[in-house]
Amino acid sequence: MCGRYSLTKPPMRLRVGAEVVPLAMERSRYNVAPMQIAPVVRYRDGQLVTDELRWGLIPAWAKDAKFAAQCINARSETVADKPAFRSAFKSRRCLVPADGFYEWAAMAKQKLPWRFVRTDGEPFLLAGLWECWEPKEQPALREETFTILTTVPNEVTRPVHDRMPVILDAEAALRWLAPEATRETLSALCVPCPSDTLRRFRVSTVVNSARNDLPECVAPVPEQIGFTGI
DNA sequence: CCAGACGTTGTT
DNA sequence: GTCTGG
DNA sequence: CCAGACGTTGTT
DNA sequence: GTCTGG
Numbered sequence: 001m002c003g004r005y006s007l008t009k010p011p012m013r014l015r016v017g018a019e020v021v022p023l024a025m026e027r028s029r030y031n032v033a034p035m036q037i038a039p040v041v042r043y044r045d046g047q048l049v050t051d052e053l054r055w056g057l058i059p060a061w062a063k064d065a066k067f068a069a070q071c072i073n074a075r076s077e078t079v080a081d082k083p084a085f086r087s088a089f090k091s092r093r094c095l096v097p098a099d100g101f102y103e104w105a106a107m108a109k110q111k112l113p114w115r116f117v118r119t120d121g122e123p124f125l126l127a128g129l130w131e132c133w134e135p136k137e138q139p140a141l142r143e144e145t146f147t148i149l150t151t152v153p154n155e156v157t158r159p160v161h162d163r164m165p166v167i168l169d170a171e172a173a174l175r176w177l178a179p180e181a182t183r184e185t186l187s188a189l190c191v192p193c194p195s196d197t198l199r200r201f202r203v204s205t206v207v208n209s210a211r212n213d214l215p216e217c218v219a220p221v222p223e224q225i226g227f228t229g230i
Numbered sequence: 231c232c233a234g235a236c237g238t239t240g241t242t
Numbered sequence: 243g244t245c246t247g248g
Numbered sequence: 249c250c251a252g253a254c255g256t257t258g259t260t
Numbered sequence: 261g262t263c264t265g266g
Contacts, residue, residue, distance in 0.1 A: 072249075102249075208251075
């Protein structure tokens with residue numbers, strides 16, 4: 001799956017099709033966690049722009065915001081049909097920029113975090129959906145939220161976890177955002193990225209706590225001999 | 231008809 | 243909002 | 249995703 | 261055990 005990620009080197013230039021979308025951020029994020037605000041790329045007034053949304057999708061019809069924590073990811077295999085996601089899948093697709101993501105390997109009672117980055121050092125564009133939630137009785141609570149799609153793992157992620165985020169290259173990213181894209185076209189994009197585009201390494205359990213948004217979260221640590229967690 | 235759910239992951 | 247279950 | 253809380257009343 | 265918060 002994808003329950004944490006990073007954006008460590010702003011400002012970044014995100015290549016989407018032939019366009020380059022600038023991503024300006026006030027500070028580096030080493031540990032972006034669910035329920036936090038993070039940038040997404042989407043069409044607004046016909047332009048590709050970045051906007052800050054909350055991670056954890058709340059369907060427009062939800063009675064309260066509790067839905068968010070359960071909807072940090074959407075399974076790409078079923079997203080077109082699930083009540084919570086199908087509307088956003090049809091008309092509110094977005095890209096979630098990241099330059100690394102984390103997965104935990106569970107073994108015995110320990111959970112050890114691994115970090116995944118692109119071998120070419122470029123940022124990821126993750127397939128996402130967004131929604132706008134505005135309770136009638138409390139319009140002030142209006143909020144835009146997003147979720148990240150998942151798919152089956154590739155060779156690099158499989159030893160750590162049985163799900164991984166849908167990672168799009170520049171061309172696939174443009175097709176993901178195309179307003180008139182068909183369900184079939186979109187489904188074809190939701191596959192694991194090639195294994196040679198990813199590498200993994202152990203990081204400190206400092207990343208475990210969402211309160212620790214520190215450079216230490218992204219630093220490699222030695223794998224314990226005889227116990228890597230995978 | 232109305233009521234109630236609507237989600238993912240991991241673990242056992 | 244829309245579908246499923248009763 | 250993981251970490252941390254999980255409760256009420258009354259008093260300052 | 262289960263929910264909330266980050």
